[in-house]
Amino acid sequence: MKKEGFSTAKRSFKSDEWNADLVIIGGGIAGTCCAITAARQGLQVVLVQDRPVLGGNGSSEIRLWILGATSHMGNNNRWSREGGVMDEILLENLYRNPEGNPLILDTILLEMVSKESNIRLLLNTVMHDMEKNAPDKIERVTAFCSQNATQYLLRAPLFVDASGDGALAFLAGAAFRMGAEAAEEFDEAFAPDHNYGELLGHSLYFYSKDTGKPVRFVPPAYANRDLSRLPRFKSFNLREQGCRLWWVEYGGRKDTIHDSESIKWELWRVIYGIWDYLKNSGKFPETATHTLEWVGTIPGKRESRRFEGDFMLSQKDLVHQKEFDDAVSFGGWALDLHPADGVYGDQPGCTQWHTKGVYQIPYRIMYSKNIKNLFLAGRIVSSSHVAFGSTRVMATCGHNAQAVAMAAYLCRENGLLPADLLESRYMKQLQNRLIRWGQYIPGLALADETDLTQKATITTSSTYSLIGLPMDGPWKSLEFSMAQLLPLQEGEVPRIRFKILASEATRLQVTLMRSKRKGNFTPELILAETEFNLTLGEQYISVDFQYNIEISEYYFVAFSANEKVQVKASETRLTGVLTVFQKFNKSVATSSRQEPPPSIGMEAFDFWLPERRPAGHNLGFELDRPLSIFKDTYLVNGIFRPTYQSNAWTADQNDDEPTIELKWDKIQLINEIKLFFDTDYDHALESTLMGHPESVIPFCVRKFSIFDGNGKLLTEVQENYQSSFTLKLDQPLKTNSLKFILEHPSATTPAALFGILCY
Structure with missing residues (x-):
């Protein structure tokens, strides 16, 4: 028993004081990716999260799907899913949770953080104060946990603000912006005017459930029962499943920080008004047996403060795909702005304009230009309002935050501050270390002299030689133009034979195209064309463009739309080989051609x-x-996904035991081996609600073994589903060779590998 008498003095809460290498404020996707990455590099990390779960807008509290450059596979950014820990989270979620249950994603994020012994996780803990030891340097932060009534004093040489609103950066006095810049400041023609509004609002989601019996709904008194004020009310339907109503948005005319609670109440009014309309208007009899299963209690916030770094990313950097010496990440979501009036306005719910390809993101936007030891992560990074319309999405934020974590490691290792890493030798170290750990940086390849694989002789049991793909799949209608993407190399384009089915005599046009910019997948240049007179029924055509290729790159062999024609497809799936269609995804576009106002x-x-x-x-x-689009030399070229070439070694499908052997001319000391697999970086792995037809990407090698030069088995993996695998040896291995034996993923998908690293 504890008994304490009256005290005339003020009592204090329990207080704990911790020292760390890195303190991260905010446990959304950005903060979570940052913490895991930093911890795996050996940093002692404290992760402070003011909610009971991790994931922020991606968590079960809000339930927005995680997306980034893949943009629902609705743009021309091929093989653009984010890498590193961000990719690991999405693939783990696919394996455990293809149905898209947000509660399962919560468990995955919590498990991944809890498994890292270098992370101290503080849930339900709010950072509310900070102290400096110099005008431009943070010494410690103070946080309070409401659940255990404990105050924490957290000291570190480096801090990360991933809080969404920039709470730490704000208290520290860092320069920030809130609202849209004038078009003249960064020469941004897309900058919104006052009529459109300067801030994106909040959204609140809900789930409904069919109970199988009549359910009454009596709306709360605060529900908005006058839906005539909502110009989009006729769009409501059960097919949207509640959480797809992203455009139920409000608050862009308010202070999205200090008015957040009143914004939430207005969204509650709208949500319960929507449900009242669906249940009680008499216009939706199919809702009679439906009930509300869940309504969000905190809104998904899109925008508030943005803090100034040594560079501010702006519209032209994205549209022109500007290259940066300090590139450490990439983006590719549309420049996606929302009208400030949200659901109460008469404008479309968003205005999305895509770039022709992915764009680099520089390191200089990821730290404060004022506070020397403060990194910026998540949506508060240094960008204009227009560029923020693209960089704000979760997968991009997570990918950026991995770069922040790796930068923090190099700072701690070398006694540096964030801006010091701009020195070329440190920046190269940062870029290489990121790529080594799965980060993708467009235009860069790993150049690591410590990688022993670079010194090895590589032999393989076979290599896939593309002579064609079996015509054993379904017929594909030319309702839309379609194209086979092929990574062609210098020389004459080979003749290509296709199987065609025509419902009547007609003409068919076939075109060879490529992008203007190498590495893009937006076909703008017509290089050659040919036409065929088709007769009724099945027939073969032999396409001979008589064109000599000068630039090794992906080319489009495109069939023009013709509803009278079908083309025979194949059941074979092949790394880096893809078919595309000239159409659009209504989630991110309104037409198969983007035609913005000039x-x-x-x-x-x-x-x-x-x-x-x-x-x-x-x-x-x-x-x-x-x-010859697959080569063993690609295993050591430092690029671990298709770019302008496949970048993969692929075994012949008839090879019963696909094998790679590395040999050195003398004994090597090996501590770590890394493999990079094909998990189809083109597939958008939306984390919640939408669901996926598979739990493992069909290209991924599931089973493989690694042997040393004496034939000793080092490891055997049976159920791989991740993009990368790392074998850390308990004792350094002395050997002059390594052997890797892979198993084909399926009878129609040959085994492929992007890279091998040895240290």
Whole structure:
């Protein structure tokens, strides 16, 4: 028993004082990726999260799906899913949770953080104060946990603000912005005017459930029962499943920080008004047995403060795909602005304009230009309002935050501050270390002299030579133009034979195209064309463009739309080989061609999109000579996904035991081995609600073994589903060779590997 008498003095809460290498404020996707990455590099991390779960807008409290450059596979950014820990989270979620249950994602994030012994996680803990030891340097932060009535004093040489509103950066006095810049400041033609509004609002989601019996709904008194004020009320339907009503948005005319509670109340009024309309208007009899299963209690916040770094990313940097010496990440979501009036306005719920490809993100936007030891992560990074419309999405924020974590490691290792890493030798170390750990930086390849694989002789049991793909799949209608993407190399384009089915005599046009910018997948240049007179029924055509390729790159062999024609597809799936269609995804576009007004500084182009599995077949075809698009040298080129070439070694499908062997001319001392697999970086792994038809990407090698030079088994993996695998040896291995034996993922998908690293 504890008994304490009256005290005339004020009591104090229990207080704990912790020292760390890195204190991270905010446990959304950015803070979580940052903490895991930093901890794996050996930093002692404190992660402070003011909510009971991790994930922020992606958590079960808000339930927004995680997305980034893949943009629902609705743009021309091929193989653009984010790498590193961000990718690991999405693939783990796919494996455990293909149905998209947000509660399962909560458990995955909590498990991943709790497994890292270098992370101290403080849930339900609010950072509310800070102290400096210099005008431009933070010494410690103070946080309070409401659940255990404990105050924490957290000291570190480096801090990360991933809080969403920039709470720490604000208290520290860092320069920030809130609202939209004038078009003149960064020469941004897309900058919104006052009529459109300067801030994106909040959204609140809900779930409904069919109980199988009549359910009454009596709306709360605060429900908005006058939906005539909502111009979009006719769009409400059960097919939206509540959480798809992202455009139930409000608050862009308010202070999205200090008015957040009143914004939430207004969104509650709207949500319960929507449900009242669906249940009680008499216009939706199918809702009679439905009940509300869940309504969000905190809104998903899109925008508030943005803090100034040594550089501010702006519209032209994204549209022109500017290259940066300090590139450490990338983006690719549309420049996506929302009208400030939200659900009460008469404008479309968003205005999305896409770039022709992914864009680099520089390190200089990820730390405060004023506070020397403060990193910026999440949506508060240094960008204009227009550029923020793209960089704000969760997968991009997570990918950026991994760069922040790695930068914090190099700072701690070398006694540096964030801005010091701009020195070329440190920046190269940062970029290399990121790529080594799975980060993708467009235009860069790993150049690591410590990688022993670079000194090895590589032999393989076979290499896939592309002479064609079996014509054993479904027929694909030319309702839309379609194209087979092929990574072609210098020389004459081979003749290609296709199987065609025509419902009547007609003409068919076939075109060879490529992008203007190497590495993009927006076909703008027509290089050659040919036409065929088709007769009724099945027939073969032999396409001979008689064109000599000068630039090794992905090329589009495109069939023009013709509803009278079908093309035979293949059941074979092949790393880095893909079919796309000239159509659009209504989630992120309104037409198969982007046609922006000429005055807003965005570019016009066609969308060429893949189909989602279980569709997504390649076309069947035969070549008059084989293409060497897979090479063992790609295993050591430092690029671990398709770019302008496949970047993969792929085994012949008839190889019963695909094998790679590394040999050195003398004994090597090996501590760590890394492998990089194909998990289809083109597939958008939306984390919640939408669901996926598979729990493991069909290209991924599931089973493999690693042996040393004496034939000793070092490891055998049976159930791999991740993009990378790392074998850390308990004792350094002395050997002059390594052997890797892979198993084909399936009878129609040969084994492929992007890279091997040895240290």
